[in-house]
Amino acid sequence: MKKGFFVLTIMTAILLLPFNTFASKTCKDIEGPFNSPQEVTKKCLECHPKAGKDMLKSRHWTWLGDEFTYKGKKMRLGKKNMLNCFCTSIISNWPRCTSCHPGYGWKDGSFDFTKAENIDCLVCHDQTGTYKKFPTAAGYPTKEKAEFMGNTFLPPDLVAVARSVGKPNRKNCGVCHFFGGGGDGVKHGDLDSSLIAPSKDLDVHMGENDFSCTECHETKNHRISGALHASMVQGVNHFDCTKCHESKTLHENVKMGKLYDKHTKRIACQTCHIPAFGRGMPTNTWWDWSTAGKDTKPSQDQYGKPTYMKMKGDLKWEKDGMPQYAWSNGRMNYYLMGETVKDPKQPLTLNKLQGNIDDPKAKIIPLKVMRSKQMVDAKHRYLIVPHLFGEQGFWKTWDREKSFEIGMKLAGLPYSGTYDWIETRMLWPLNHMVAPKENALKCTDCHGEKSRLDWKALGYQKGDPKNKKN
Numbered sequence: 001m002k003k004g005f006f007v008l009t010i011m012t013a014i015l016l017l018p019f020n021t022f023a024s025k026t027c028k029d030i031e032g033p034f035n036s037p038q039e040v041t042k043k044c045l046e047c048h049p050k051a052g053k054d055m056l057k058s059r060h061w062t063w064l065g066d067e068f069t070y071k072g073k074k075m076r077l078g079k080k081n082m083l084n085c086f087c088t089s090i091i092s093n094w095p096r097c098t099s100c101h102p103g104y105g106w107k108d109g110s111f112d113f114t115k116a117e118n119i120d121c122l123v124c125h126d127q128t129g130t131y132k133k134f135p136t137a138a139g140y141p142t143k144e145k146a147e148f149m150g151n152t153f154l155p156p157d158l159v160a161v162a163r164s165v166g167k168p169n170r171k172n173c174g175v176c177h178f179f180g181g182g183g184d185g186v187k188h189g190d191l192d193s194s195l196i197a198p199s200k201d202l203d204v205h206m207g208e209n210d211f212s213c214t215e216c217h218e219t220k221n222h223r224i225s226g227a228l229h230a231s232m233v234q235g236v237n238h239f240d241c242t243k244c245h246e247s248k249t250l251h252e253n254v255k256m257g258k259l260y261d262k263h264t265k266r267i268a269c270q271t272c273h274i275p276a277f278g279r280g281m282p283t284n285t286w287w288d289w290s291t292a293g294k295d296t297k298p299s300q301d302q303y304g305k306p307t308y309m310k311m312k313g314d315l316k317w318e319k320d321g322m323p324q325y326a327w328s329n330g331r332m333n334y335y336l337m338g339e340t341v342k343d344p345k346q347p348l349t350l351n352k353l354q355g356n357i358d359d360p361k362a363k364i365i366p367l368k369v370m371r372s373k374q375m376v377d378a379k380h381r382y383l384i385v386p387h388l389f390g391e392q393g394f395w396k397t398w399d400r401e402k403s404f405e406i407g408m409k410l411a412g413l414p415y416s417g418t419y420d421w422i423e424t425r426m427l428w429p430l431n432h433m434v435a436p437k438e439n440a441l442k443c444t445d446c447h448g449e450k451s452r453l454d455w456k457a458l459g460y461q462k463g464d465p466k467n468k469k470n
Contacts, residue, residue: 032159037104037120037141040162044121052116054222060102062113063090065230071336077230083337083350085287085372085426086181089385092410095138096389100176107138109410122158124172125165131156132175136389170206171196173213185281189321189368190432194280202280204436216243232332232351241269254437268328268363272441274430276320277368286316287372289386290421293398311395313373323366323430325453329355332427338413341381347371347423348383357459364458368428375404379416383424384408 034040045052055061064078083089090097091109098106104118105111112118120139122131134142134153142153178184178193185192200208205215216239217226231237242250250264251257263272277283282303292313299307305317331354341348355362375384387406388394394403401417408415446453447466455463 027165028163030159030162032162034158034162037122037158038117040158041104041117041119041121043162044165045116051222052119055102055119056114056116058222058224059228060222060224061119063101065228065234068230068234070233077233077334077336078228081337082229082334083383083385084181085350085370085374085424086187086284087388088289088374088383089337089407089411091385092387092407093389093393096136098139099133099135099137100179101139104139121165122156122161123175124168126161126172127164127166127169128157128161129171130154131161167212168214169212177213181284183284185278186284187370188428188432189277189283190274190279190428190430192281192283195432198280198433200436201439202435203433205434208436229332229334229351232330233334235329235331238330245269266363268365270430270434271325271364271366273434273437274323274366274432275435275439275441275445277323277366277430277433278317278319278321279433279435282317282319283321283368284315285318285321285368285370286314287312287370288314289375290373293394293400310398321368322452324369325364325366325458326353326427327355327357327359327362327458328353328365328429329359329361329363331355335383337385337411338382341376341383341422344376344381344420344422347425349425349427351427353427364453366430368430370426370428372424372426373421374424375419376422377408377416378418378420380414382413383422384415384419385411385413 030043034043041052059065059078062076062078063080064076067074067076069075070077079090081091087093087097094109094111095107098111102120102123103111104120120133123133132141132153133139134146135148141156143155145155146153174191174193174196177188178191178195179186180191181187185194194202195206198207205211214224217224219225225237225239227238250269251260254260282301282305284305290313291308293310295310296308298309301307301317303317303319306312306315307317308314333352333354335348335350353365375386376382377384384404385407386394386400387403387410390396392402392406394400397403401419404419405415405417441452444450447464451464453464455465
């Protein structure tokens with residue numbers, strides 16, 4: 001046998017051996033035990049040190065966007081320092097709110113964002129479906145069997161979960177994004193647990209094509225594409241349907257396709273293809289903090305959703321609700337903590353869409369409008385941050401004014417000792433739960449006597465532009 005042939009035979013045999021014969025250990029080979037979740041993270045960082053560094057710079061970790069100049073000041077904006085229409089602010093309520101932070105131990109304002117060992121790798125990468133953070137434990141899973149609002153939480157098998165890790169799926173993302181605002185479907189109107197295993201009719205992308213969230217929200221160096229408060233101000237990090245659907249041939253094989261394509265110059269795809277909000281679970285549309293704390297008997301609506309809770313006050317929910325429509329050029333302006341409210345007797349919109357009929361970059365988009373009644377300092381005329389969760393929190397003591405005093409101190413703003421109530425609003429653009437084409441809006445949904453669009457409010461002074469009388 002020739003020497004060259006012998007060497008080739010040996011090399012071929014080697015190549016045919018199982019890959020793991022020579023490969024380094026994989027996640028499936030991880031050994032325990034682990035005494036804390038941080039020990040799992042340290043094990044992950046042994047092989048993925050760059051991922052840890054990238055994560056520390058990500059918006060998911062900091063809950064802030066990149067620094068930019070806004071309203072004459074250099075700042076960073078995000079969930080960390082902004083107000084909303086639901087539980088109002090994470091400030092002073094950290095252990096409850098940060099159960100949705102991809103980290104461990106953010107229990108107060110002193111959390112160290114530079115420690116990579118506090119990253120929670122498992123919440124995004126677990127594939128067993130058994131890993132859960134406890135809702136009031138500042139991002140930690142429970143160490144023993146525990147109950148919370150009728151749900152049972154078990155301590156996870158950290159070794160099994162660590163061995164299971166893979167690319168994030170819809171359930172991983174949904175653990176936080178489906179439950180924003182403190183419950184299933186509360187916040188967005190187009191994100192809830194029904195998207196874990198949706199039908200084609202609920203969402204054509206996730207149902208028929210089994211898309212994961214990262215199919216559209218592409219990720220590089222742990223920076224996930226999509227809108228955040230700061231990016232909405234700047235109009236960056238956005239994408240739309242034309243990322244995959246070529247804008248010039250959107251309706252190529254559809255009857256009256258050319259007419260529809262003309263519409264897309266001023267009408268967003270979502271306007272026709274997301275005909276309603278709350279299509280999966282009912283979604284919250286009204287939250288009245290002024291009635292919270294009363295010993296009124298709890299009540300529910302036809303969907304089993306609470307209409308009164310002592311913790312939260314009066315609530316309203318909608319299922320298959322008709323969106324409101326407005327112009328948007330992809331940017332928003334936000335009410336910032338500590339800003340003076342010009343007229344407390346008028347509704348305050350916390351996030352205002354930019355764009356109008358005269359803006360060539362603006363399109364009509366569908367919205368869920370969230371309304372709330374919140375606390376405003378009667379003297380200083382800015383929104384109040386309440387301390388809700390904790391031993392001295394409103395949900396424990398039912399002392400409203402004490403909760404205002406504590407919350408505002410931690411927010412770094414003076415509280416005058418007097419308060420009033422103001423109606424607030426938030427606009428939630430609808431981008432998910434895309435219906436299949438056969439369930440999209442028809443011409444008569446927008447044109448004619450039963451139009452769902454308020455044409456005059458949109459800037460068409462003569463009303464429906466399709467009306468020949470105009």
